[in-house]
Amino acid sequence: MRAFGRDIPIMFALVFWALAWEIVGRAELVFLVPPFTHVLAALAEMVQTGKFQDATLLTFESFALGMGLALLLGIPLGVLMGRVEAAEKLLGTWVNVFVSAPLTALVPVIMILFGLGQTTIVVTVMLFAVWIIVLDTQAGIKHVNPSLLEMARSFGASRLDLYARILLLAALPEILAGVRLGIIRAVKGVVIGQLLVSIIGYGELFELYSRNFLMEQFWALTILLFAFAMLAAELVGWAERKVEFYAGARG
């Protein structure tokens, strides 16, 4: 970033808005916005409580399980749809509907099906993340250069070789893009699921803080979640950049 002919460090935006927040908070303009330093203090205090640690564990577990399921279902389904035209015709429309549908509306139905527990959260996370993974995997598989497949066949590749040594690797940039977007959606899923169920994990904490107007704790938890979502997406983004060099190099 550059302004007035000078380089501005990326951290500047963060510092600037933290400062603005602090000033608004100190001026006591809005009850909802306590000073930023107070939020940080609340954050430091919060992470030490057993209640928070239990909620974090539960949230991470639901997130990891749901995301794992989304990968386990999404990638094979995407590969299938990329390779078999009948599967694409049968499922393509639905995947596209679900990718853009407001899935929050379905969470109450999931609650009825799976009860007010962790299973509902896991299913919600999976449902939020899986569709974009399917879609991007399919796109990646469909764009694999057909002559790479011919090449492998001409050197005696088996069916398994074609998938393991060519298709999945050639589609990796798209698959990773899908996983990154899936993770961002999964974070939304885990929060929305817990908020709607509202008796477990961070949902319970959010409910507690907002009901009792504990705004410092509320913001602390929000900041933590935002940071996690960014960090997780950034991590996959880093892996993505490692394979980026060949995403463009394909004919």
Next chain:
Amino acid sequence: MKTSGTTDPVETATKPDGIVQARGISKTYDGGIQALEGIDLGFPKGELTTLLGPSGCGKTTLLKIIAGLLEPSAGTIIVNGRAVTGPGPERAFVFQDFALMPWASVLRNVAFGLELRGVPRHERHVIARSHIAKVGLAGFEERYPHELSGGMRQRVGLARALAVDAEVLLMDEPFSAVDEQTRRKFQEDLLHLIQSENKTFIFVTHSIEEAVYVSDQVVLLTPRPGAVSRVIRTGLDHGGSPEELRRNKRYLDMVEEIWQMLRGYLV
């Protein structure tokens, strides 16, 4: 079929003998387009045969049928006396668009055919390195395809085909995606390769000069559906210097003669 004045290098009889034989090969695609019709051809061992013809005459289709990558609608390909049912270790393919794995180093790309055959890592790397050196890419083993020029990429494709030590090398317009200078150098290197490797080459090109320059035998195909129009023995000495060959009167006459035959197919 038009038959203009024939001179001594032209021979119309095409007895299907040789290491690779095409017997009654026809190919009709699903859409009903007929690409090839009744191809009978023999490819003599240790020679380079070029399939030459206008765009869409099915020359690449024929090559892929020989490779076992496509199935003919009728007819059989015989290699070493056995009917072809799919790709086999005695045939190796060089692709027009190189078909290199962008995620793999030059070394791994060249060793890929051996990797698929289960050759142990160390052994296949030793073999791959020697072929990388043979095509003039020593020192580039750890580079990736996107770091190489078009000509270098095709050398990798060639090294990969050589590494599996197949008797028959199938080359689909291997030099069409590289620039003119590289192309000439490539053609000269190919001639050295033929001299030293004692392999059978089947080569597809749309360039008349290239066909005559590198071939012992040129097969002219008619436009769709592709059928054998002529089989021409070039009778050129490929062992001499490239400069001599390019100025050779027989070479120049033959290029002109083939052009006269082919121009009849153009609209």
